[in-house]
Amino acid sequence: NAGVTQTPKFRVLKTGQSMTLLCAQDMNHEYMYWYRQDPGMGLRLIHYSVGEGTTAKGEVPDGYNVSRLKKQNFLLGLESAAPSQTSVYFCASAGFESYEQYFGPGTRLTVT
Amino acid sequence: SQQGEEDPQALSIQEGENATMNCSYKTSINNLQWYRQNSGRGLVHLILIRSNEREKHSGRLRVTLDTSKKSSSLLITASRAADTASYFCATDISGTYKYIFGTGTRLKVLA
Numbered sequence: 448n449a450g451v452t453q454t455p456k457f458r459v460l461k462t463g464q465s466m467t468l469l470c471a472q473d474m475n476h477e478y479m480y481w482y483r484q485d486p487g488m489g490l491r492l493i494h495y496s497v498g499e500g501t502t503a504k505g506e507v508p509d510g511y512n513v514s515r516l517k518k519q520n521f522l523l524g525l526e527s528a529a530p531s532q533t534s535v536y537f538c539a540s541a542g543f544e545s546y547e548q549y550f551g552p553g554t555r556l557t558v559t
Numbered sequence: 560s561q562q563g564e565e566d567p568q569a570l571s572i573q574e575g576e577n578a579t580m581n582c583s584y585k586t587s588i589n590n591l592q593w594y595r596q597n598s599g600r601g602l603v604h605l606i607l608i609r610s611n612e613r614e615k616h617s618g619r620l621r622v623t624l625d626t627s628k629k630s631s632s633l634l635i636t637a638s639r640a641a642d643t644a645s646y647f648c649a650t651d652i653s654g655t656y657k658y659i660f661g662t663g664t665r666l667k668v669l670a
Contacts, residue, residue, distance in 0.1 A: 488662055489661050489662045489663050491660075492658065501606075503657075505657060506659070521613050535614070537601055539601075539602075541656075546592065546601070546607055546651070547607060548658065549596075550601030552600060553601055554620070
């Protein structure tokens with residue numbers, strides 16, 4: 448039982464490049480979330496999903512897109528990376544009406 | 560804008576002492592959660608308190624919730640060096656499945 452895994456763990460992009468971050472959970476959770484964490488700050492919600500095939504915007508959605516084609520996977524895409532997107536990205540999942548979120552180990556992204 | 564604000568931002572105590580951190584929020588909630596984050600790692604859930612509860616205990620943790628003041632506190636008793644971490648509160652936006660995290664309290668427990 449791996450819990451929540453994130454791929455990749457580290458990435459360096461040049462401005463304007465694109466990439467996809469993958470989040471996978473094996474707990475059959477309904478809800479999945481993408482957050483970003485900047486130095487000295489809490490987590491800010493980018494996008495979230497309440498079930499397979501559904502997505503919704505969080506606090507800071509601009510510059511990101513997401514997809515949840517399979518219940519266990521939640522993808523976060525950056526179409527044209529900007530230095531302001533340098534951050535640590537965390538994925539989380541939660542079961543139906545359990546509210547407790549399980550977090551992945553994070554992806555450290557640097558955009559130069 | 561963030562829903563939750565923790566204070567203090569940083570706290571340094573001696574091992575064996577109690578640590579108290581506070582969280583204030585802005586809108587109606589169904590529940591409030593506390594999480595711990597060890598340096599650079601993913602967050603770990605500690606405890607959840609529902610809006611109709613006033614106090615909850617889990618091991619050395621005690622959480623209180625005052626919905627009239629829109630505030631919560633987390634007390635860690637008999638702290639240990641291993642409790643050194645950042646602590647965040649998270650509140651749901653009532654009627655949604657969105658959670659908003661506060662800015663965190665950095666706790667350092669000195670051995």
